[in-house]
Amino acid sequence: MKDLISPLFWGILMDTDLVRTLMKYYIKTFGCQMNHSDSERIAGFLEKNKYKPSSDINGADLVIFNTCGVRQMAEDRVYGYIHNIKKQETRNKKQTKIILTGCLSNRPDVQKRLKNKVDLFFPINNFETFENFVIKNSFKIKNLKLKISAQKNISNKESITYLSNGPKYTNNFQAFVPIMTGCNNFCAYCVVPYARGREVSRPAEEIISEVKDLVQKGYKQITLLGQNVNSYNDGKINFSRLLKKVDAIPGKFWIQFVSNHPKDVTPEMIETVAQCKKVCENFHLPIQAGDDNIIRRMNRKYTAREYMRIISKIRSAFRKYKPGVLYSITSDIIVGFPGETRKQFLKSAEIMEKAKYDMVFFGQYSPRPGTAAWNMKDNVSKAEKERREKFLNEILKKTAYTNNKKYLNTIQEILIEKEKGEFYFGKTRTQKNIKIPATNKDLIGKFVKAKITKANAWNLEGGIK
Ligand code: SF4
Structure with missing residues (x-):
C-alpha cells in the first residue's frame, strides 16, 4: 500500500484503513507554456499515486482545469467544459471531482460562480492543498480529517516545492524546465502576479540535475521557463550564470529560454546568450507597445528608445560571438490597450519596422478583473483592435520574409x-x-x-x- 501514496502523506495515513476509489484523471490546460509545464507536474504527481490518464474528459473521475486568465475567451471555455461535465454527470449518474488551478483559481468572482460545481480551487503555488485533496479523495479514510484550504498564506519556499515533483513530460525529446515562478512586475494588464504570487527562483542545483537527467534520457531541446526568466536569482547565482551552468552540461542538446523582460536584460546576459554554444540564437523580447506613454501606463518601466538600444546590443553580440550565424528576434505586442490612440498605435508599427522581428505574438487587449488596467476604460473597439493587429501582421510578414530569405541555400x-x-x-x-x-x-x-x-x-x- 505504501507505494500508492506520496511519501509526504505516509506518516499521516499509516493507521488508517484505505480503499482506493478514484482512478482516472484528465487535465485540460489553457494558456502559456508555464501552465503546460505545471500540468506535467500535476500529471506526474497523480501517476506517482497510481492514477491513470483518461483519453476522454467524461470518462475521468478527476478533471483538472489548469486555467488561463489572459483572455475572456479562455475563461468562457472553462465555464463551458464544466457545464458539460455536470450535464453528463446527471445523464450518467456519475460523480466527477473537478479541480480548478491556474490563473483563475484565486479570483473571487470565479470561485463564487463555480462554487457548487468545483470541488477544489487551488493556486499552483499551494500544491500541498491539491496533494491533500487527491489523497483524501483517492481513499475512504477512517479516523482521519484532512484540512483543505486554498486560502493559506504561502511562503516563498513552499510556493516552489511543487516544481520538485517529477513531471510526466508530454514529449520525449523537448522538455520545459521551470526555473522560477511568479512575477514582481505588475504590468497593468496582467494577472500573473495576483495568480502566482511573487517571483521565487528554483535552486540552481535542482534545475541542473533535472536538465542532466533529461539529457541522459536523450532529450534534445530544453526550454528554461519562467514568467520573467532573466530576473532569475536563487540567492547564489543570476540568470547568466545559470545559463552558463546549463550550457556546460555534457551532451548534444539545445537550450531555449522564455520569457524575458527588457528591464532585466543586462550586458552580461546578452554576452552570455551570444557566447554559449548550446543556447539557441533566438532572443524573445516582448515590447508590448511602441509608444512611451502606453508603455508607462502598462507599467513596463522602459522606453521605446531603451528597448531599441537593447535590440542593437543583441545584434552586435551575435555578430561578434557567432559571426555569419543567423539569429532571430521575436516579441509580444498588445493592440488596443485602454486609451491607445491611432497615433500611439502607429508607434508600435514604427518599432516593428525598426526591430525587423522574425515573429511577434499579438494580443488584442482584454480587460482582466483585479488588474490595474481593469479600472481603465477599454475604449478601443473590437473591430479596431482587429484592424490594428492585421496592420501589424502585414509588417511582420514583410520583415519575417526578408529575414527568412537570408536562409536560402544555407x-x-x-x-x-x-x-x-x-x-x-x-x-x-x-x-x-x-x-x-x-x-x-x-x-x-x-x-x-x-x-x-x-x-x-x-x-x-x-x-x-
Ligand atoms: S512581466 Fe508583466 S506581463 Fe510578464 S508575467 Fe510579469 S506582470 Fe505579467
Whole structure:
C-alpha cells in the first residue's frame, strides 16, 4: 500500500484503513507554456499515486482545469467544459471531482460562480492543498480529517516545492524546465502576479540535475521557463550564470529560454546568450507597445528608445560571438490597450519596422478583473483592435520574409518535431518552422542537417543534406 501514496502523506495515513476509489484523471490546460509545464507536474504527481490518464474528459473521475486568465475567451471555455461535465454527470449518474488551478483559481468572482460545481480551487503555488485533496479523495479514510484550504498564506519556499515533483513530460525529446515562478512586475494588464504570487527562483542545483537527467534520457531541446526568466536569482547565482551552468552540461542538446523582460536584460546576459554554444540564437523580447506613454501606463518601466538600444546590443553580440550565424528576434505586442490612440498605435508599427522581428505574438487587449488596467476604460473597439493587429501582421510578414530569405541555400540544423503526409515539420535553432520531405527513417525527435531551398514569410522549406 505504501507505494500508492506520496511519501509526504505516509506518516499521516499509516493507521488508517484505505480503499482506493478514484482512478482516472484528465487535465485540460489553457494558456502559456508555464501552465503546460505545471500540468506535467500535476500529471506526474497523480501517476506517482497510481492514477491513470483518461483519453476522454467524461470518462475521468478527476478533471483538472489548469486555467488561463489572459483572455475572456479562455475563461468562457472553462465555464463551458464544466457545464458539460455536470450535464453528463446527471445523464450518467456519475460523480466527477473537478479541480480548478491556474490563473483563475484565486479570483473571487470565479470561485463564487463555480462554487457548487468545483470541488477544489487551488493556486499552483499551494500544491500541498491539491496533494491533500487527491489523497483524501483517492481513499475512504477512517479516523482521519484532512484540512483543505486554498486560502493559506504561502511562503516563498513552499510556493516552489511543487516544481520538485517529477513531471510526466508530454514529449520525449523537448522538455520545459521551470526555473522560477511568479512575477514582481505588475504590468497593468496582467494577472500573473495576483495568480502566482511573487517571483521565487528554483535552486540552481535542482534545475541542473533535472536538465542532466533529461539529457541522459536523450532529450534534445530544453526550454528554461519562467514568467520573467532573466530576473532569475536563487540567492547564489543570476540568470547568466545559470545559463552558463546549463550550457556546460555534457551532451548534444539545445537550450531555449522564455520569457524575458527588457528591464532585466543586462550586458552580461546578452554576452552570455551570444557566447554559449548550446543556447539557441533566438532572443524573445516582448515590447508590448511602441509608444512611451502606453508603455508607462502598462507599467513596463522602459522606453521605446531603451528597448531599441537593447535590440542593437543583441545584434552586435551575435555578430561578434557567432559571426555569419543567423539569429532571430521575436516579441509580444498588445493592440488596443485602454486609451491607445491611432497615433500611439502607429508607434508600435514604427518599432516593428525598426526591430525587423522574425515573429511577434499579438494580443488584442482584454480587460482582466483585479488588474490595474481593469479600472481603465477599454475604449478601443473590437473591430479596431482587429484592424490594428492585421496592420501589424502585414509588417511582420514583410520583415519575417526578408529575414527568412537570408536562409536560402544555407545548411541549418533542424530538430524534427512531427511527420504529416509526406513531410517532416521541425524547427531551426532560431525557432523558424521548416518543412522537409520525409524519408523512410523515423527522424522525429532527431537532429538533421537540411539545405534551405525556399523561404516563405512563416516558414522555410528544404531537404535533408
Ligand atoms: S512581466 Fe508583466 S506581463 Fe510578464 S508575467 Fe510579469 S506582470 Fe505579467
